[in-house]
Amino acid sequence: xxxxxxxxxxxxxxxxxxxxxxxxxxxxxxxxxxxxxxxxxxxxxxxxxxxxxxxxxxxxxxxxxxxxxxxxxxxxxxxxxxxxxxxxxxxxxxxxxxxxxxxxxxxxxxx
Amino acid sequence: xxxxxxxxxxxxxxxxxxxxxxxxxxxxxxxxxxxxxxxxxxxxxxxxxxxxxxxxxxxxxxxxxxxxxxxxxxxxxxxxxxxxxxxxxxxxxxxxxxxxxxxxxxxxxxxxxxxxx
Numbered sequence: 001x002x003x004x005x006x007x008x009x010x011x012x013x014x015x016x017x018x019x020x021x022x023x024x025x026x027x028x029x030x031x032x033x034x035x036x037x038x039x040x041x042x043x044x045x046x047x048x049x050x051x052x053x054x055x056x057x058x059x060x061x062x063x064x065x066x067x068x069x070x071x072x073x074x075x076x077x078x079x080x081x082x083x084x085x086x087x088x089x090x091x092x093x094x095x096x097x098x099x100x101x102x103x104x105x106x107x108x109x110x111x
Numbered sequence: 112x113x114x115x116x117x118x119x120x121x122x123x124x125x126x127x128x129x130x131x132x133x134x135x136x137x138x139x140x141x142x143x144x145x146x147x148x149x150x151x152x153x154x155x156x157x158x159x160x161x162x163x164x165x166x167x168x169x170x171x172x173x174x175x176x177x178x179x180x181x182x183x184x185x186x187x188x189x190x191x192x193x194x195x196x197x198x199x200x201x202x203x204x205x206x207x208x209x210x211x212x213x214x215x216x217x218x219x220x221x222x223x224x225x226x227x228x
Contacts, residue, residue, distance in 0.1 A: 031214050040120070042202060042220035050214055058215065090156065092216075099146065100216055102156035 003027075006091050006103040013110050019078040021106050023091030030095055032074035036060065037088040037105070046089075049074055081110045113138045115205050117219035124193045125227050131178075132188045132222045134203030142208040145179065145186045146216070151199040159201070162186065164208070190224075198226045 007022035025032065031050050035043040035058075045058030047066040055066050063085060067075045074093075078085055091103040114137045124130035136145070147159040162170045162179050169177050174191045190197055203219040 033215065035218075040220060042115075042117075043216075043218040045215050045217075048214055088154070092156075094214075099158050099161060100156075105154040 004091055004093050004101050004103040006089075006106050008106050009104060011106055011108045013078075013081050013108065015081060015083060015110055017078075017081045017110075019081045019108070019110075021076040021078075021089055021091075021108070023074045023076070023093075023103055024072050025074075025093040025101070026072065027093070027095070027101075028071065029093035029098075029101075030071075031093060032068065033092040033094075033100065034058075034064075034066065034074070034076045035090045035092065037090055043090065046076065083110050086110045113140075113205050113207075113217045115203050115217050115219040117203055117222050119222045120220070121223045121225070123225040123227060124190070126193055126195060128193055129189060129191045130193055130224065132190075132201050132203075132224070134186045134188070134219055136184050136186065136203070136205050138184070138205065140207055144206045144208060145177075146204040146206070147175070147177070147188045148202045148204060148218075149197075149199045150202065150221075151196075156202075160188065193226050195226050195228060198224055200224070 004025045013019050033048040034046045037043050049055045049068040065077045089106045092100040094100045116135045143164045145162045149157045149159045160172045176189045178187045200221045202221045204216045
């Protein structure tokens with residue numbers, strides 16, 4: 001089975017901190033995604049990557065950056081965390097011919 | 112831009128009964144996929160069912176089936192013989208089949224399904 005693992009299920013950070021959310025997949029998928037999930041808003045795409053060192057902005061990239069130095073790892077970076085970035089963050093991966101597989105989510109609280 | 116609309120924020124069903132969740136979408140594309148994902152309290156998103164737009168036949172997976180109306184851009188999910196384990200948030204999603212930005216899924220806002228014993 002495909003496994004997408006997010007480094008933390010729960011995270012509490014202070015305003016202004018630099019925050020790293022890590023995601024690792026074990027199936028050699030080319031495409032990886034970071035979504036943000038908020039009540040009443042569904043899932044919104046922040047960034048995605050279709051290859052190592054390649055990335056594209058999604059629908060809500062402001063305040064975020066990403067890094068993909070290795071194929072299996074895709075990191076979401078909050079350069080200076082703010083309270084409006086308190087949310088659930090979901091990582092996903094897929095390859096041609098498969099559908100997206102999701103991690104278990106990281107619930108981030110910025111205080 | 113593609114949009115996906117789920118007009119029912121919450122639904123409830125009695126155990127063993129049937130429930131239908133609604134989804135409409137807007138796209139100018141002719142070749143795409145539609146999905147229903149389930150997110151239980153564990154938060155793990157699970158693919159329930161997938162429909163290719165070029166297929167006229169409605170997809171079915173055990174107790175889950177869809178009613179795909181391409182002209183009306185409607186994609187509803189029917190759950191038969193509902194079970195307590197079906198209680199979850201359900202998301203409808205769209206993805207282009209090919210071309211630029213075909214990588215990304217566009218999600219609706221979700222429908223929270225409660226199953227009453």
